Amino acid sequence: MKLGANILIGGALFLVAVLAGVFAPWIAHTDPVMDANLMVAEEPPSREFWFGTDAQGRDIYSRVLYGARISLTVGIFAQLVNTLIGTALGLSAGYWGGWWDDFVTGLTNLLLAIPSLIFALAIMAILGPGLTSLLIALGLTNWSFTCRLARASALSLKSQGYVQASKVLGYGDLRIMLTQLLPNMLGPLIVIGTLGMGGTILAEAALSFLGLGIRPPYPSWGSMLSEARDQITTAPWLSVFPGLAIFLTVLGLNLLGDGLRDILDPQSRSRRL
């Protein structure tokens, strides 16, 4: 199978972001929080400070690397929680139908009616800022699309011959859902999950930008943008580099999602053959 350019470019961008986060302590030049040095405050990018320095003289390059840790942790884990919740609810609702389906559909519609960022804001306001609250707020508010997708797939798959056949062979409901339905809907779920991860990273940046996410002095891409807001005309490098990091990571995830869709969607695959 030939991998599309989407997958290669998207995968590479995402991989760079992940590696930056994982190896931040080794490739960063300075400590992102402690190494303030007012002697070199607001230096533009140079050979010594690749991305410049901020008002306290902290190295932006190092802060962007460490910021990747927060943004990606939240993006990956919150999205994982979303996918698990959405799949479990949607799959069981589609398969069982009845009152459970009505209940899940109602819940999904409720969630879709409230902008998820507002909902996340409300949760953050209750729980207070911090990494754990971010994971909870973003993990509980973005599963509605996954849920709808899983429900629709389960509805169409459950009339398939092999699902009927497995019922005749004495499979229990849980076994049918896990061995027959889930594998057959995994492709679109992975695509939606990957695309959603980009959305979650953006949401984290937005919450941190609003001051409800990661609190200064700890760096996340969103909180760095928030701090850089006042100096955007005098020291644009403060906002350009974290902004670029967000942009490239989300772009990478979206390309990756598109590329995966091309591979995992059996219809588009057979069309190409």
Add this chain to the structure above:
Amino acid sequence: MTLLAVEDLRIDLTAGGISHAAVDSVSFEIARGETFGLVGESGCGKTITALAVMGLLPQPLAIGGGKVRFDGRAIESLDADEMRRLRGKRLAMIFQEPMTALNPLLPVGRQIAEMFILHEGASWRDAERRAVEMLARVRVSAPERRARDYPHQLSGGMRQRVMIAIALACSPDLLIADEPTTALDVTVQSEMVDLMRDLCVANGTAILMISHDLGLVGSMCRTVGVMYAGRLVEVRSSADVFKSAAHPYTRGLVASLPRLGSRAAIGQQRLQEISGVVPSIADFPPGCRFHPRCDRLTDVCRTVAPGVTALAGNGRVRCHHHG
């Protein structure tokens, strides 16, 4: 010894508050290791009778009366979990469509192995080994390699062999084969029928075969039940069916079979047909349900539903003018 006894079974189709009996007063018995065929036109109730036996009638169908006993126990009295454990282990079924009855994302060996894990609590390693044995028993060549193949890599005949392997994996007491050969080439059909018969004889598995093909059922089964419009009109040994069919509908079916060497088969005479169509469930005619198409029609047929008459050699027929 009776394995499956269907007694006076009625299956209701409820739509818009009105119930119609899609299957009515159907009774038959299958002994251990016996082969029984149900024959009839599309829509006469063969498949739903089989699904009732499996306890899997889809909405809006439901058992409206009568009993289904499997190995002495009434199926209705079993709870969902007991019924589930019965299915696949003691009651197996093969479907019309071998193309869609296999999960496209799992290797076929795993799908067979799943049966041993599910019903016999076998370990993975053990189940995989037995799955390969099953493939060999359904005469798949190079079973070790085939076990790792996905359904789309197999031909229709191969897939049906895999389905048979899955159905017979746990040596069930009864195999229900619903039009098992309809989707296959004629040459593959006879192989499949032979294979099923051989394996079932070896295992002592009884077969309930459902088909619209009287010739196929007659060659495979010891006893044949002919269904028409939800009723069992004649039950005979398959030899008797061809020799001396008692019901006019059965006679029609026998007459419509092409025979090798007959004038019809060599193109000098049209094949006989039964005129008219099967009535729909919503308006079964009163009296004998076959009377609008029958050539022995008298007044009594229009008003009185015929009872069951016993015939020589354990046969039964439901007709006022049988013989």
